Amino acid sequence: SYDLGKIVGINPFNFDDKYLLENGILSKINTKDVKQEHLLATYIPNKNVITYEFKLAKNLLEKVDLDDYIETKCYEDVGLDEADEYIFKHKMIEGVEEKEFSVEVVIIPQKDIELFYKPITDKYGYLDFTTYSGYVFNALYKDEILEPQNDLFIYFSEDDIFITLYSEGRFLQTSVIPEGLRSIYETLTASIKTKNFDFDVFLSF
Secondary structure (H helix, E strand, O other), X not given: OOOOOEEEEEXXXXXXXXXXXXXXXEEEEOHHHOOOOOEEEEEEOHHHOEEEEEEEEHHHOOOOOHHHHHHHHHHHHHXXXXXXXXXXXXXXXXXXXXXXXXXXXXXXXXXXXXXXXXXXXXXXXXXXXXXXXXXXXXXXXXXXXXXXXXXXXXXXXXXXXXXXXXXXXXXXXXXXXXXXXXXXXXXXXXXXXXXXXXXXXXXXX
16 A cells, blocks of 8 residues: 555656655655655656647537547547557636636656656566656645745756746646757757857756
8 A cells, every 4th residue: 555645756758757655745755765655756858748729619528529629629630640559638727818718738658658657567567656747746736835826837858848837727828949958058069169168067057
């Protein structure tokens, strides 16, 4: 059985990078410290996710199976490969117009999930929970660390940069810069030739 008070978060860009959340305290741990009682969690890198937003008339909700409608619309509008399977998750947001919703859809190729997390399941035998990076900030409102309001969160690392918008504690959208700081470094050094300016020096700024 799992202890929900002991959660191990795994860095999706470096599976050897793990943190234990216990009694509200976050600490870095080694692989040997991961126990069967721990709940293993991680998030899905933005490069493995497709996002799509569209408007939906409220009166249409009574006429369609929403999940089927969203899936079909995504295949048609986004150009998904019909030979592949995908995971679809969506959020309904009140639109500017009273008669419509904004639908924010997160689309994840099933094969990407299976291949990407195989090293984790091979090592530990299980993975309990994954989430989309844009949703991780929900916990700040749920745990009453932040009051629901209009917020903009900026996250950046070597591998990932994204900006996430929340309105009154509700997720709105995420904008992504692919490949993170490494992509910015490569773009910068391609146009500016500077000696002794490697990636480690760039990160030190």
